[in-house]
Amino acid sequence: MRILGVYAYFPTRSLSALPFAKFLHISQVEWESAISHLHAVLDVGRGVHFHEEAFGDFLRDPSRSRDLHVEALGVSEKVALLSLRWYNWLNRRACVIDELEAKALDPLYRNRVGGCCSLDGPLAELTRGAGTTNDISECIESIQAFVFDVVWDACADASRDQRILTRLLEEINQLNWCRRDGSALLRIINIFSTELVAIRFNGAHN
Numbered sequence: 001m002r003i004l005g006v007y008a009y010f011p012t013r014s015l016s017a018l019p020f021a022k023f024l025h026i027s028q029v030e031w032e033s034a035i036s037h038l039h040a041v042l043d044v045g046r047g048v049h050f051h052e053e054a055f056g057d058f059l060r061d062p063s064r065s066r067d068l069h070v071e072a073l074g075v076s077e078k079v080a081l082l083s084l085r086w087y088n089w090l091n092r093r094a095c096v097i098d099e100l101e102a103k104a105l106d107p108l109y110r111n112r113v114g115g116c117c118s119l120d121g122p123l124a125e126l127t128r129g130a131g132t133t134n135d136i137s138e139c140i141e142s143i144q145a146f147v148f149d150v151v152w153d154a155c156a157d158a159s160r161d162q163r164i165l166t167r168l169l170e171e172i173n174q175l176n177w178c179r180r181d182g183s184a185l186l187r188i189i190n191i192f193s194t195e196l197v198a199i200r201f202n203g204a205h206n
Helices: 002-009 017-023 028-038 054-060 062-068 072-105 107-111 133-158 162-173 179-204
Strands: 042-044 048-050
Touching (some): 002 028, 002 048, 002 072, 017 028, 072 162, 133 162
């Protein structure tokens, strides 16, 4: 249901099958198995989407979908956590690329030891099953466009629940902030400031 849930609450036709599977950390075998059961409702072409847009309305309405209902908070939590992890990796990737380009252009820069960021992490599987270097780049660009589009909305929606807000803050505390991320940090602080104040206020009066 996580595939249907994302498309019910975060519909996008810009994310094709491979980037979407990578975003969710679904293996090719798992993806093909899931799609084989969902082909009646999902169109898997240049962009994955419902055959009928009304099916998303159906999934969001518990009075109609009943056991098939996809609850908004759970989807937002999943998308928010995955997006934060991808956001972290994508920003570190951009920093590494900047470092490599600077070293190639400036002989003095090559003498620097180490860099601001590194890419050792849990997302190395991105390259498996993605084809050529160009295919991998296109996959990364698609994921980046999706993540940057949904991450803040997903975080804001999910943070209405105090338990989830705590998880999101723990995830944010693990982000590897580099010099490229000052504005992003301010944006996150603005998003969560109201919720943090509310939690501290409620905690002080309990």
